[in-house]
Amino acid sequence: MRTDVLVVGAGPTGLALAVDLARRGVDAVVVERAEGLFPGSRGKGIQPRTMEVFDDLGVLDAIRAAGGPYPVGMIWQNGERAGEHRMFDPAEEESEESPYGAEPWMVPQWRTQEILFARLTELGGRVEFGREVVGLDQDEEGVTVAFAAGAPVRARYVVAADGGRSTVRRTLGIGMTGETVDPNPILVADVRITGLDRDNWHVFPPSGEGEGFMAICPLAGTEDFQLVAQFPEGEHLDVSLEAIRKTVAARSHLAPEDVTEVRWASDFRPRAALADAFRADRIFLAGDAAHVHSPAGGQGLNTSVQDAYNLGWKLGAVLRRGAPESLLATYEEERRPIAAQMLGISTGVHRGEIRRGEATRQLGLGYRDSSLTAETRPSPGPVHAGDRAPDGTVDGVRLFDAFRGPHWTLLTVATATALPPLPAVPTVRLLSYEAYGTGVFLIRPDGYVGWAGATAEGLVEYAAAMGILG
Incomplete structure (x- = not known):
């Protein structure tokens, strides 16, 4: 198989890039090692600047219909409501200049991916699932990509959008420089719960020594809640239904049986890391393959989609408009400093040093120092x-x-x-x-x-x- 661009990874980054390339008439194929789209809510906050990107890509109406605003936080202590907690600094009302600029819009990541996938299909694009990359061989004309199963693909360019543990990045030998944001492991799960209202983001502060926080947020547009719970350093996390029921009962007024279903669960150690390079000749890194954020600041998915948005028009210009290939060098020039800046914000929010406010909305980001400006x-x-x-x-x-x-x-x-x-x-x-x-x-x-x-x-x-x- 031959194609102009092979996109590795069918997450928000890869799908957004494929949508942008498809509308530019660029032949692109997305390959994904899993057998389907990611099933979890993980990156649920869509910042105002990303809403503008989705407007341009033709998915804004679907994103709006699928989600909703963030609820007000409610602090619980000893089974009683102890007061409200504002998760975001007050923002100016939406204006003509920034029509989606007030606050983030909540859409579970799995739903965002479904919307982008549907848009890609509408534009004639395609995703091949069950395609695990096992080798890359590039020369002056293109890249040959080998898979664990199926025929290899020859592409003029490859974009690695295959996540924080990127196979492509590791194969290229590109390192990541970063730090552990928090040594305490965190459980995140999409659950069904009875006994909690859907009007609040329910926060349960630690009630005893050695116990971490727990937060339960209703996921807009669904019947699910996203549960996030912190555990002591070194503890092995069990993501089974029974273990999650035990955690919820121990840290809240809810009974174990109030957790009726676990629809998806994962555990992670918050870290911040930036790839040492965003490009190796004809292969580019985008999204989590290039930068890994703590989820606290709501910047990871948004920065990733905007990587795709930056790279998409440049690939289109080179492949379809006759622009010089040197234009592609400006992708790393423009996006790596932005990613570094947003990593700092994500880490600061996680550690309580920065509030979720104007900087997290990403409307003030720009490229004044770019060679394209x-x-x-x-x-x-x-x-x-x-x-x-x-x-x-x-x-x-x-x-x-x-x-x-x-x-x-x-x-x-x-x-x-x-x-x-x-x-x-x-x-x-x-x-x-x-x-x-x-x-x-x-x-x-x-x-x-x-x-x-x-x-x-x-x-x-x-x-x-x-x-x-x-």
Whole structure:
């Protein structure tokens, strides 16, 4: 089998990347060692910036329908409600510039994956399950990937989205630098429970020495709860129904039989780690294969999906638009510093040093220092090249509607400067919009400003370098 891109791993990262490639007309195949999609709720918080990505990928309505807002935390002590606990710092209300910017949206990871899988299928993409990678051999033209069963695949590029224990990363010999965030093991499980309301995230602080916290959160859009419980360092965790019943009864006012079913369970030791490189020639690392987070900050899945969103348009530009292959070098340049920053936030939240607030929503992230960023104005306004391009409805035009799709977008605000013809690049002219100030803005396919100027001088040269001119 031959393909343009082989994506290893059918988690949120791999599926989001495959969706982005499919809509760009790039032939891509996703392979997954398991026999089906991941069954657990693990990464359940979708941050506002990722909601914008899902808007562009065509799955926002399904994500909204599948989930709901986070409930207010409720502290329990000795079987009594002891008070509310706000899990997130107060956020500004949603605005035209950030329409999904108030708080994270809760969708269990298994459901997010189902939605992305359905979208990929709709676009004609495919996932091959039961395909375990056992070997990689790359040369100047591509990569040959061998599997434990079935024929090998020859691809021009390979993207490893196969998780924190990535087989591809280990085969390449790329190390990970990190630390143990917390030596205490943690149990996470999707359970059915009676005797608890679904209006609160129920928190049970330790009641005795040697006992860890327990939290039970109703999973939006389901009948399940996600149970998270901490245990002493070195303790072996039992994820059976009887063991989970025992833990719940010991740490709360609930009876063992109130836990009626365990639908999925796992245990882990929270750690933070960053791959020493995100690329080895024609093979890229994305998602947990490139960075592993504590789940406390709600950054892992979101950072991973945005890895895919960054890499997808660049692969599409090289494979279908004639952009220089050097464009692919900017994936690591742009995403590795972001991943490092978000790892710091995740670890800080886990240790109680940082609140879940503005930084965790990921709306302020950008690429001002990227080699792809060109800010030519001597006095930039509120939006610089490299910044996320805000939404808004102005002069009857909603900007996210104009940006949506695999294309670049040319935007002018409060200027009548002449513009060069850019094939296949839609143009939007606004008489004024305070969120942007004044200027000419070339918006990248991933919703960031690539080039900005007071006039269009230099725009054609930039567009040519990006492969926009074909």
